[in-house]
Amino acid sequence: MLAGSIRTLAIVITIFCIFSPLAAEKTAKSAKINSPAISPYLEFHRDDLVQWQPWNKATLQLARSSGKLILLSSGYYACHYCHVMKRESFENPTIAAFINRNFIPVLIDRELNSELDAQLLRFMDMIGAPQGWPLNVILTSNGYPLVGTVYRPANTFLEFLQQVQTNWSQDQAYWERIAKAASEQIVADATVPAFIIEAPQQQQHILDALAQQARLVADKEYGGFGNGAKYPMSPQLLALLKLYTLQPSAWLETHLRMTLHNMASSGLHDPLGGGFFRYTTDRRWLTPHFEKMLYDNVQLALVYMEAARVLDEPAFQHVATVTLKFLMQFMSAPTGGFVASLSAADEKGADGGYYLWTITELESILQSQELNFALRFWQVIAAEEGQGNKQYLPVGLAPSDTELAELAKSSDMSKTQALAMIEKMNQKMLIARKSRQALRDEKRLTGWNGLALLAFSRAARFTGERQYQQTANQLYMFITKELWLNEQLLRTPDGGISELADYAYSAAGLMEYARLTGNTDHYRECAGLVKQAWQRFYIDGFWRRSEDLELLLPYTVYPVTLPDTELISPTAMLISVTLMLDDYLERSYTERAITALKTADGDLVKSPFFYATQITNWQTTYANN
Incomplete structure (x- = not known):
């Protein structure tokens, strides 16, 4: 029954979606969306004709009581096609009126709600739909993802919405079952048994598989990976540089x-x-x-x-x-830290x-x-x-x-x-x-500033340049005095719910800063943050990516490890920092880190290229413990 439902959903996607070739990316005003003061992206949409609602229990209850579908749109300020879609569709009187009449529209900043955004991307991946931003996912009135699309020109976006609404109005119960089955499949796919990779020959086998997969996807003519749009893929490049030192x-x-x-x-x-x-x-x-x-x-x-x-x-x-000079000149914030984009x-x-x-x-x-x-x-x-x-x-x-x-x-x-x-x-x-x-997105995100502290501390340590030392000092003060309060990290200086990545990247930054200064107090500060990360996000062998207990989707997926994305895997980074702090942490934290390091699932074995940081860490950390 489940497999049949998923096949039906795939057919639905084909019917609903005349996919745009651009895979990325007045009525009452939108005054209700979450945290506009924190998010320039949400503030940017404040005067849309679409009546955006916040993502919370009240909004979900409104959808249930009205029987309407939810249009959940996720984007970020630097995204060009987010700006285009706002102009073409969300400020279009005809489209906005149709959305306000037939949907509960919800807008989120993916950089502040990255866990919710990640769950929606997982759904899009499962149904084989394009992924990117703006990401527009239609959920049933009970919160199950049903169908989604990225940027579309105004006319095809309206056609998409009209087709979805027509199908929903004809048989809500049927589409609710289909969407629920898809969510159950997501959970089933994510809960395959984990296993331990402990023997040196097992590690070497997967390390070799990483090298082979990297070579397979490498663009041998122009560099990089893949034969389409080119991303820097920094986590993989760092891991492959490490692999080169291990296996030239x-x-x-x-x-x-x-x-x-x-x-x-x-x-x-x-x-x-x-x-x-x-x-x-x-x-x-x-x-x-x-x-x-x-x-x-x-x-x-x-x-x-x-x-x-x-x-x-x-x-x-x-x-x-x-x-680094560019960052200091164009992305530094006058009140401390660096802006998002x-x-x-x-x-x-x-x-x-x-x-x-x-x-x-x-x-x-x-x-x-x-x-x-x-x-x-x-x-x-x-x-x-x-x-x-x-x-x-x-x-x-x-x-x-x-x-x-x-x-x-x-x-x-x-x-x-x-x-x-x-x-x-x-x-x-x-x-x-x-x-x-x-134009700048002035958000100062904790995790990204933690990575900046890592970069500037390392640059100061490698080069001895005073300007890097000064920037590292300022970032250290920004993180420890404005963001680390009562043994808890804030998402931004203005608030927001912290995530695993905030703790992992800040810990990595503080660790590198401690190596720069040699100050034992800085090592202890880093250890205190690391303890909180393990206590808050590592639950019975699974990782929770956010402290947000109100994701509100009717399903939750907790992985045993997180892959590299556009950012270094936060789990791999936290494990690495933990093992470097052995002298400053109780043995129980080191044991947790060793267990997490050698725990894997089928995705890591099938796609080692996307777990490159975790895999190369085996040789430099686990081998010594």
């Missing part, structure tokens, strides 16, 4: 060097202000998706620092230095408008020789409809010797002159860009 191989060294060079010298990297964009939409690293995330840039600073050491490549340390949209709502230049603008900034040079060197980005002529994106932090030689030859100059030309053009463009505004 020519192909891995070649691939790491190519990947790291191409990311820094392509459209993924901003050569004017520094910093990396979230991803590129193509496999050649040419066309970026223009948001810049704090977590991407602190993790990539760690990647390039480690690559400089492991691969003995000074150019990679330069990339790390430029990235820079939006893909500029102050006029144009995607990439802060970074792109028309030929007319370039002619007014650069001299004729510089302009001709730039047009050979920079990337052409096709303009969006209605935005005029094609636009140019400055690219290239440091071209390779071959690229530089070809560029110099085509411009009838020496390589030294070409480098000087690049630097001069970049300075002119950076000055011109000061007249533009990059």
Whole structure:
């Protein structure tokens, strides 16, 4: 019966969803949505025509009593297509009226409700639907996910909603059963028996499988992984650098060097202000998706620092230095810590408008020789409809010797002159860009600032640079004085419910800071935070990702380990820090960490690439305990 219901749901998805090729991403005003003061994303939607409700028990009870479906929309401020969907659909009188009449609309900031967002993504994955943001999931009146979609143009989004509503109104009981069966399947899939990986030969077998899977998915022509849109995949890069130190191989060294060079010298990297964009939409690293995330840039600073050491490549340390400088210059908050992101949209709502230049603008900034040079060197980005002529994106932090030689030859100059030309053009463009505004999501998330403390503490320890030490000191004070109160972490200085990732990443930051200072009190502070993490989130061998007891979905999934995503696995990171604090913790915590480290499930064995941090940690931590 269950299998048949799931097959039916798959057919429903096909009927409901004419999927958009863009996988990402007045009536009464929306004054009720959760925590607008904490979330610029929710504040951004305050004046939508859709009457957004908060995600809480009262809203779910309203859905049950009315028999209406719930439209749960999840997004974040830096997301371009979240901005587009707001403009096209949530401010559209016809669409908003249909939603308000037939649905209970709920809006969440995924960066503040990441556990709920993760559960919805798990549902989308199970039904084979596109995943990304904005993520719009339809739930039954009892809270079971039924169907979902990412960004759609206004007309197809309205058609989608109308089809869902028509089917629901014709047979609510049937669709409730289908949705409940899907949720039961999610729980069944997630509760397969765990097992222990303890023998050295077992560990080596999975470590070899990780190397093989990485090689299988590696893009051997352009670097990175996969043949579509390219993400940095920082957790995997860090793990593969560790794997290279354990098992050196020519192909891995070649691939790491190519990947790291191409990311820094392509459209993924901003050569004017520094910093990396979230991803590129193509496999050649040419066309970026223009948001810049704090977590991407602190993790990539760690990647390039480690690559400089492991691969003995000074150019990679330069990339790390430029990235850390970008964070200090553009993402620091005046009251302490770092902000969450820079939006893909500029102050006029144009995607990439802060970074792109028309030929007319370039002619007014650069001299004729510089302009001709730039047009050979920079990337052409096709303009969006209605935005005029094609636009140019400055690219290239440091071209390779071959690229530089070809560029110099085509411009009838020496390589030294070409480098000087690049630097001069970049300075002119950076000055011109000061007249533009990059919108910031001012949220200061605890976990992401913990990763920043890790990066700056390590940079200070590796280089001895005073500016890194000062930034690490400020981050330490920010976390321990504003976020760590009464042995509990806040999600942001303004409140919010903390998550496992907040504790794990802050613990990693405090651990690296203690290594920098050598102060035993700092080790003890870190140990105190680690104790709270284990007590709050590790329950009978399973991990709880959030302290939010009101996820309110009628099912809950507790894993035995968490994978690497765009962020390093918080469970792997907490285990690693715990084992480093053996002298400051009771033995019971070390024993829990060892047990958690060697516990695995079928997903880890089938997809080791997505558990790369956990797997490579076996060789460097568990082997010594």
